[in-house]
Amino acid sequence: MPQEKINFDYSVPNTLLIKISGDWVISSELPSVNEIEKALSGRAGITQLSFDLSGLTKWDSGFVSFILQIIRYSQNKNIHVSRGGLPQGVEKFLKLALKANETEPMPPQAARLTFLAMVGDKAIKIREGVLSLLDFLGEIAFAFWRFFRGKAYFCRDDFVYIVQRCGVDALPLVSLISMLVGIILAFVGVIQLELFGAQIFIADIVGIAMVRVMGAVMTGILLSGRTGASFAAELGIMQTNEEVDALRTLGVNPVEYLVMPRVLALIIMMPLLTIYADLMGIIGGFAVSTGFLGINPVEYLNHTKDAVTLNNLWIGITHGLVFGIIISVAGCLRGIRCGRSAAGVGEATTSAVVSAITGIVIATAIITFICQVLRV
Amino acid sequence: MAQIPGPIIEVRDLKLAYDNYVVMRGLNFKIFKGNIFIVMGGSGCGKSTLLKALIGLNAPQKGKVLYNGADFWAADDAGQEAIMRRFGILYQGGALWSSLTLGENVALPLQLYSGLSAGQIREVAALKLSLVGLGGYEELYPSEISGGMRKRAGLARAIALDPDIIFFDEPSAGLDPVNARALDDLILELRDTLGATIVVVTHELASIFAIGDNSIFLDAETKTMIAEGNPKELLANSDNPKVIQFLTRGEKQGAGK
Numbered sequence: 001m002p003q004e005k006i007n008f009d010y011s012v013p014n015t016l017l018i019k020i021s022g023d024w025v026i027s028s029e030l031p032s033v034n035e036i037e038k039a040l041s042g043r044a045g046i047t048q049l050s051f052d053l054s055g056l057t058k059w060d061s062g063f064v065s066f067i068l069q070i071i072r073y074s075q076n077k078n079i080h081v082s083r084g085g086l087p088q089g090v091e092k093f094l095k096l097a098l099k100a101n102e103t104e105p106m107p108p109q110a111a112r113l114t115f116l117a118m119v120g121d122k123a124i125k126i127r128e129g130v131l132s133l134l135d136f137l138g139e140i141a142f143a144f145w146r147f148f149r150g151k152a153y154f155c156r157d158d159f160v161y162i163v164q165r166c167g168v169d170a171l172p173l174v175s176l177i178s179m180l181v182g183i184i185l186a187f188v189g190v191i192q193l194e195l196f197g198a199q200i201f202i203a204d205i206v207g208i209a210m211v212r213v214m215g216a217v218m219t220g221i222l223l224s225g226r227t228g229a230s231f232a233a234e235l236g237i238m239q240t241n242e243e244v245d246a247l248r249t250l251g252v253n254p255v256e257y258l259v260m261p262r263v264l265a266l267i268i269m270m271p272l273l274t275i276y277a278d279l280m281g282i283i284g285g286f287a288v289s290t291g292f293l294g295i296n297p298v299e300y301l302n303h304t305k306d307a308v309t310l311n312n313l314w315i316g317i318t319h320g321l322v323f324g325i326i327i328s329v330a331g332c333l334r335g336i337r338c339g340r341s342a343a344g345v346g347e348a349t350t351s352a353v354v355s356a357i358t359g360i361v362i363a364t365a366i367i368t369f370i371c372q373v374l375r376v
Numbered sequence: 377m378a379q380i381p382g383p384i385i386e387v388r389d390l391k392l393a394y395d396n397y398v399v400m401r402g403l404n405f406k407i408f409k410g411n412i413f414i415v416m417g418g419s420g421c422g423k424s425t426l427l428k429a430l431i432g433l434n435a436p437q438k439g440k441v442l443y444n445g446a447d448f449w450a451a452d453d454a455g456q457e458a459i460m461r462r463f464g465i466l467y468q469g470g471a472l473w474s475s476l477t478l479g480e481n482v483a484l485p486l487q488l489y490s491g492l493s494a495g496q497i498r499e500v501a502a503l504k505l506s507l508v509g510l511g512g513y514e515e516l517y518p519s520e521i522s523g524g525m526r527k528r529a530g531l532a533r534a535i536a537l538d539p540d541i542i543f544f545d546e547p548s549a550g551l552d553p554v555n556a557r558a559l560d561d562l563i564l565e566l567r568d569t570l571g572a573t574i575v576v577v578t579h580e581l582a583s584i585f586a587i588g589d590n591s592i593f594l595d596a597e598t599k600t601m602i603a604e605g606n607p608k609e610l611l612a613n614s615d616n617p618k619v620i621q622f623l624t625r626g627e628k629q630g631a632g633k
Binding site for chain 2: 153155158161237238241242243245246247248249250251252
């Protein structure tokens with residue numbers, strides 16, 4: 001293969017003859033148009049460009065693109081390009097590429113916004129988001145009202161299946177995570193308590209922390225990722241497939257048929273899973289304390305029993321219930337308001353998880369504060 | 377069925393828009409009983425938006441859609457539901473509910489609105505499925521069948537309640553020519569056997585000429601309908617270059633005749 005792909009010939013006055021040789025294919029290295037620009041600016045008074053392609057062995061769109069760039073560049077500089085020597089195929093390509101898109105006008109592009117306009121836009125979007133959330137909550141409340149009057153229409157098999165998926169199927173993961181949290185609490189607590197010779201109070205720390213808040217929070221975060229995301233993706237794809245439209249045109253309220261069973265499933269399952277997680281956490285703490293830290297098992301259990309009051313349990317269950325509502329509403333809202341594209345479903349899933357976890361943390365803070373004020 | 381004089385669907389001065397973006401305006405047309413009415417136009421011209429306004433999914437910004445003289449968008453929820461109950465709609469991808477089997481999909485409208493027992497519903501669902509050539513597929517899930525079959529199952533669901541009006545959104549989209557033709561034949565047969573009025577949104581020329589009794593042509597540029605009539609007559613008589621270009625796949629650019 002010849003080394004030099006371009007040679008310049010200035011022998012004819014006012015004309016640049018570009019000699020092109022070798023393989024001009026996309027897979028090989030191609031010279032840049034800058035070289036032509038350099039060659040043109042190197043000599044003044046050139047008004048004509050022509051090509052000598054006798055050495056050209058192979059070409060594809062890499063070559064066409066190169067020629068096209070030369071033509072565009074020369075047009076700006078008022079230099080005439082003679083396309084006489086070009087292969088027929090190249091000429092056809094060029095004609096297609098140079099043809100203006102006259103048949104279809106460009107779609108109007110969104111105008112670039114100024115900074116202030118963007119801030120305003122964001123504010124309006126936030127307002128719309130809040131309104132749409134309130135709207136959705138209202139629809140869910142109405143669906144529940146109809147449900148309790150026995151008027152709601154939804155598929156009971158679906159409901160049972162949802163309960164199974166978000167409850168029973170989550171058990172292994174919830175067990176693992178809450179047991180580990182119990183173990184971590186025990187290990188972290190013992191470092192401090194050892195200083196005072198009060199290791200036995202690990203039982204109190206693990207018991208109260210798990211039951212009051214940690215069991216619910218860990219379960220909530222797990223279910224945001226597991227169940228919230230799957231609600232959003234499911235409903236999002238149903239929206240994209242027009243399945244939601246098909247329900248609406250049949251006179252079935254999608255909130256009643258699709259959203260309400262999901263919210264109900266989590267309202268039932270989250271508190272139950274929370275209690276289960278509490279138990280698993282206590283077992284984790286028990287195992288570490290009796291196995292590694294030399295605490296008497298009976299004493300540990302007695303301490304736990306004394307420390308964990310019923311109040312703590314109710315607070316934990318309240319957390320679970322609130323989290324269940326947050327996760328299911330976030331997942332269903334994002335899903336049912338999902339844009340009709342594959343990217344839309346992805347965004348819906350992401351924002352379902354993010355808003356659920358954010359909501360859980362905020363709700364925890366609020367509930368903790370309320371408990372502090374009420375001194376429970 | 378009693379013969380009702382006048383159009384079964386009438387659209388008056390309809391304006392379709394998303395917020396400030398106008399899709400179509402000034403739409404006026406009538407659809408008569410037993411007709412196959414085609415809504416045609418290039419991609420992205422607003423055909424589907426019009427369909428959504430007809431089937432009650434998106435409210436138009438202005439104008440009326442009358443069903444047997446009753447204003448759909450002015451009616452209350454119960455009134456709208458009563459009108460919608462006489463629709464059957466075949467969505468573009470079939471829009472079968474993926475968590476239900478084909479049999480359950482067809483059975484759901486019957487559970488909602490018929491007085492039949494569970495066993496009878498199963499029988500009717502099986503009958504509707506066999507009408508579209510899917511007899512014996514009741515237990516399969518939508519994910520287990522091909523796109524063409526999904527579309528036919530969607531049609532079985534659309535005709536579950538023997539609707540007066542059946543809407544088709546791009547029936548031939550995604551089908552091979554043989555299956556598209558078979559679906560066209562099915563549409564004709566449904567019209568003849570059920571006496572249904574059929575509204576088809578499509579840009580498939582073969583279908584347009586094979587089944588269309590009447591049609592309107594939507595133009596994206598002027599944002600309104602620029603022709604109406606029997607597609608074959610439009611091809612023969614229209615003097616609108618855009619319509620001719622569309623109906624001849626761009627082979628004839630000139631001004632008609």
